[in-house]
Amino acid sequence: MILNILNKSSRSESLDDCLTQISPGDALLLIEDGVLAAVDTPHNHQWLQRCPEGVALYALREDAVARGVESHLMTQFHPVGYEEFVDLVAQFRLSQSWY
Secondary structure, eight states: OEEEEEOSOTTSHHHHHHHHHOOTTOEEEEOGGGGGGGBSOHHHHHHHHTSOTTOEEEEEHHHHHHTTOGGGBOTTOEEEOHHHHHHHHHHSSEEEEEO
16 A cells, blocks of 8 residues: 655646556545646546546645635545645555655
8 A cells, every 4th residue: 555645737747657556545645736636627537537446535735725726626535634644644654756
């Protein structure tokens, strides 16, 4: 089980690379501009269809608020604060950052 942390939007190669490696039981946490990939748009629904079932999806609440998109996140994403971010890092034995 790996915590995948992405800080780029859905139009980046980093997300494509992440999707080739992510597996059921892993988690994907979107931070910084990565939270834009969780906004409810047709483009974002397309990449989400490529994400395997069984991957837990999170978006850092503070970054979504800073970008004015907190109320526009897809329902599949669970907004988490910094404390939950730390909990996720502790929960997963491995983490992978995608830049």
